[in-house]
Amino acid sequence: MSFDSLSAFVSMGGHGLYVWMAYGVTLVVLLTNLVWPARVRAGFVRAEKRVQSRQAERKTEKEAS
Numbered sequence: 001m002s003f004d005s006l007s008a009f010v011s012m013g014g015h016g017l018y019v020w021m022a023y024g025v026t027l028v029v030l031l032t033n034l035v036w037p038a039r040v041r042a043g044f045v046r047a048e049k050r051v052q053s054r055q056a057e058r059k060t061e062k063e064a065s
Contacts, residue, residue, distance in 0.1 A: 003009040012019050 010016050010020075
């Protein structure tokens with residue numbers, strides 16, 4: 001399919017809104033699938049580091065007693 005101008009490409013024969021919204025929703029879903037797990041993992045790693053730090057502090061307190 002060829003288009004005569006950029007505006008014809010954007011309008012896609014009257015279906016442009018649907019087409020570009022579909023692309024937009026797809027892009028949002030793909031980006032969410034990339035970003036969300038990375039953020040959840042980073043939060044989990046931070047929480048685990050805090051837990052390990054507290055456990056190490058308790059261990060040194062017991063050894064000092």
